[in-house]
Amino acid sequence: MLMVFMLTILSIVTFLLFNAVPTDPARLTCGKTCSPATIEANRIRLGLDQPLITQYLEWIKGIFAGRTYGSGTATFNCDAPCLGYSFRNGEQVTDMIVTSLPVTIYLALGAFVLWMVGGISTGIYAARKKGKWQDRAIMGVTLVGYSLPVFFIGILMLIFVVVRWNILPYPSYVGPNVDTLQFLQTMILPWISLAILYAAYYTRLTRSQMLDTMSEDYIRTARAKGLPEKIVLRKHALRAGLTPIVTSAGLDLAGLLGGAVITEYIFGLPGLGRLAIGAVTEYDLPTITATTLVAATFVIVANIVVDLLYAAIDPRVRLQ
């Protein structure tokens, strides 16, 4: 119920953002050399001459039932779920999203696994060595990693690993079913560069969580009753400290599924992020609106999934 409500609001805001804020959306349907007649024709074909509320309802109707643009001989169909029609590409936006979504999913999931494993284990290690040189070194490195501009690691990797040292061929994306080796060769650098960035944050988060829970009474109790340190760490400390990590992880993964804009841009991966960037440079409004809606939907759904996960992880949280 809450989800339906949130998604409705979300669609309204997204729609208004890109249809009410621009001074003239019809002007944006074609290039700079567009004639006024074409603009007017597009305005009518896309229904941009209608009041905003009608336009919104048509758009929503399209998502569920599909819609037909134009009238008379110059009509074209957009099948459900229709997120709009991109004049610039002469393609249905839904199709464009369906082709680019898998790329983003592979990218996000690969990086996610790397950074969760790397970040959490380094964080636990740092917490156990608190105050010693290992801890200080890890904290120093993560702080620098955390402060670097997002694009920096990706660019440097591309320059050194590919251009200078020729360790890997220049990234060029193919599906994992087409050529698994080339897929891996292309994805390894994006995975690592995304993971480093997030791992720095998760290391710090895990460390501070572990330090917090390690000072709780029940940890002392667990130690006092003679449990091995491994069990104390895993079953007692980590589990209790996991809640904020799960929250961040869920939201970060969802955020990435909406398109890792910078990483996709640097490595030329044809994912959602690059689709969005391409749409922005071409002022392709239907595509921009659709990618934003898809990305935001991921985050809203993740929000709710994270809430459900809480109950599973932390017995103290009970859903009504």
Next chain:
Amino acid sequence: MARKNNDVLEVPQSVTVTVGRTLTQIAWLRLRRDRVAKVCMAILIFIAFIAIFAPLICNVLKIDPYEFNSALLSDDGGLPSGRFGGVSLAHPLGIEPLTGRDILARLLYGSRISLFIAVTATAITVVTGVVIGILAGNSRGRLDTFLSRVMDITLAFPLLLVIIAMSPVLEQRIASFGIPEGNSSRIVTLILVLSVFGWPYLARLIRGQVLSLREREFVEAAISIGSSNRRILFKELLPNLWGPILIYTTIALPGLIGAEATLAFLGISVLPPTATWGSMLQESVSYFSVDPFYFFVPLTMLLAAVLSFNLLGDALRDALDPKAGRM
């Protein structure tokens, strides 16, 4: 009797005098003893200084951010002649490839815009976040629910994507309000989008703090003596929130400096020939393999600012932590 009195009098003399200190005083004391924090503050003051006095410094050094020096470039490929990207007495940080513009001058002028965008956006974010956070936390019921939902929705939007998508569209709108098109409207747009998507984080934090604060005895006491709502908000609640606000500010500022650099990297920032740290990074990346020095100059500056803010934020958090041992 007399002996007993003597005993009582003697005891206090051997006990060290405890001075009553407020939390702020304790935090300030801790911060002043923190060497890392002091170094960071010095670096930040230095960066702010050179940004503010950039025109003066450039005048003294006789450098200009927009002047072409093609005479100093080598004939093939337009790279700066000499070592380290053409470092010389006249151009202490070298010159740009292709144009020969002075890098130090561009860096100084760039700091002004980078910092202006980050500082203004942070200020707007913090003020909006605090006001809305207090409002939501202090009002029970509908207003709180409404504001919390607004925060949820805003946080759900893919920040970078929306900023990239909105910038060109919003820029036209802003220009139609009479702000000159070009860099002015671009800078206003950047500040606007960065603040619009920044405030919910702080608002959420503040709301949570207010929720727990308003149940405390001192607020109850204030209500019982008939204090106005306004007095409770600003005199009772706000002073207790300075800690999180301050910490958030030191985190938000470097975040926004980085955000501007990232946007510049994607080509959404000021228009050339105006420079920011981000636009300098973006331009220098393409020359990295032939003129790496050019790339490291803006990067060092950016990293120095961002790292200092982050470290200062860490130190501040430690200093304001009530759980840490008092001194």
